[in-house]
Amino acid sequence: MSMIAAFYGGKSILITGATGFLGKVLMEKLFRTSPDLKVIYILVRPKEGQTLQQRVIQILDSKLFEKVKEVCPNVHEKIRPISADLNQNDFAISKEDLQELLSHTNIVFHCAATVRFDDHLRHAVQLNVTATQQLLLMASQMPKLEAFIHISTAFSNCNLKHIDEVVYPCPVEPKKIIDSMEWLDDAIIDEITPKLIGDRPNTYTYTKALGEVVVQQEGGNLNIAIVRPSIMGATWQEPFPGWVDNLNGPSGLIIAAGKGFLRSIRATPMAVADLIPADTVVNLTLAVGWYTAVHRPKSTLVYHCTSGNLNPCNWGKMGLQVLATFEKIPFERAFRRPNADFTTNNITTHYWNAVSHRAPAIIYDFYLRLTGRKPRMTKLMNRLLRTLSMLEYFINRSWEWSTYNTEMLMSELSPEDQRVFNFDIRQLNWLEYIENYVLGVKKYLLKEDMAGIPEAKQHLKRLRNIHYLFNTALFLIAWRLLIARSQVARNVWFFIVSFCYKFLSYFRASSTLKV
Ligand SMILES: CCCCCCCCCCCCCCCCCCCCCCCCCC(=O)SCCNC(=O)CCNC(=O)[C@H](O)C(C)(C)COP(=O)(O)OP(=O)(O)OC[C@H]1O[C@@H](n2cnc3c(N)ncnc32)[C@H](O)[C@@H]1OP(=O)(O)O
Ligand SMILES: NC(=O)C1=CN([C@@H]2O[C@H](COP(=O)(O)OP(=O)(O)OC[C@H]3O[C@@H](n4cnc5c(N)ncnc54)[C@H](OP(=O)(O)O)[C@@H]3O)[C@@H](O)[C@H]2O)C=CC1
Structure with missing residues (x-):
């Protein structure tokens, strides 16, 4: 019997960001391996035209939860959605809901965040820093709390080349940043943002770093741990290979390349592509939850969930395998034949952007105009180029992450737990993984039928x-x-x-x- 699975049995678990990519895979695994857990509270913000219940039903109706419905037929009774907006003071949670959360929660997984690279600093601070602070405050009032697991990113300190499993201090204290966001107006914030983020590339990585400092400083006596995944990709094995449901990380670019929009990308072929499958992140996170609650380490431990130092793959190899998979499994109604390449300097990047991206878009829009339709390709191409410019930072550098704590945790697991909650990335076969990833993008993101391949x-x-x-x-x-x-x-x-x-x-x- 898995000790970790048994640990979560009978527990009341609070998950933020449960409607996101990671949150869904986390919930799925919890229900599948510990169907006897008591309840999962999820903080869900209301969405236009959808009640909370409808959002939950939509999640449970997805293919991801097919296996769960077999092992835990009453899964819908065990999810308790709580209306909450992390942008609001006290999350705008009702008094009754708050009372229920405070008195029952045993474990907190804090996954919610804004993952947009270019978010306005005020919004990124609110969600990635202030909300974390408020959640910690709530957690400190939970008498039954056993562990608080904070999901950060391996790139929170991407301004460093070698990154250890420690929380690095920030030049300006998070409390000061939070305070200043309350009285500074947007124009001034825009002006100081580059100075504050310093040599980090965007507000996302900066605010995730601030969030970690808040966790360390304000965790008080709580049992806290921080998990830092690198670039999260489709699932590797569980509940099935290739599941993915948003465009973040490489997924959007795989679509753009497969549909023939993306023809060249500024990347360093030898730079390490530090991808990590979502199910690996989930397995480590659940193992960390168990370890933190049971062993109660004296300090806040940080766990790197990365692939580069244990089983490296570079962008060149990944790109070639993506292209090779398109030969076998092409996407439908492509704009051009998938044939992307890497550029390595500014001149060739500008040249290929003009020749391979902008020019075909202009010609196609001209054709649309001639045939009485609305032009749209230039707009789409401009957005793609903007996205590429945002991602370039991460595909032209390599980082070294130490994984001492993660490896220590692996050695603490029983053989059964190492199997059920496998986060040993050394076992991953990249070529097979990438092929399944592309297939997953086709099936679950583009919703294309395999029968349409011929x-x-x-x-x-x-x-x-x-x-x-x-x-x-x-x-x-x-x-x-x-x-x-x-x-x-x-x-x-x-x-x-x-x-x-x-x-x-x-x-x-x-x-x-x-x-
Ligand atoms: C040798 C030969 C080889 C040959 C090779 C050939 C190669 C060929 C194969 C190619 C594949 C292999 C290489 C892969 C490289 C992967 C690099 C990944 C690095 C990731 C690093 C992550 C590190 C940190 C990890 C973390 O810790 S965090 C999680 C990561 N966070 C994100 O990934 C958010 C990014 N996004 C945004 O920050 C916002 O999206 C924003 C972009 C500002 C736009 O923002 P905006 O324009 O305002 O508007 P949107 O509505 O948001 O989007 C507007 C439009 O762009 C779309 N779109 C949004 N996103 C993406 C995205 N990613 N990719 C693509 N499209 C996207 C969206 O669908 C919408 O399309 P449309 O609707 O117009 O059709
Ligand atoms: N994706 C990646 O490559 C990586 C992600 N991470 C980290 O993993 C965590 C999860 O990321 P991922 O699942 O990819 O992100 P998603 O963007 O898929 O999910 C974000 C989640 O946060 C919720 N959320 C956002 N704003 C609010 C709000 N104001 N109130 C309540 N909930 C809100 C979203 O809810 P809604 O559905 O309503 O939008 C959603 O459930 C994040 O902490 C991220 O930093 C770390 C490394 C890599």
């Missing part, structure tokens, strides 16, 4: 023919213009034509002789 292949063949035809026409037009203007080009042209003519005459004559 038609998708036909479509790519048509695109290839159009491509050849277009290139030939372009060459002939350019050549025609050139020979109209240049005597040298004309001479070359006559030489080629007469050479071909002579060759054909010789060929015809020799074949007549043979007969």
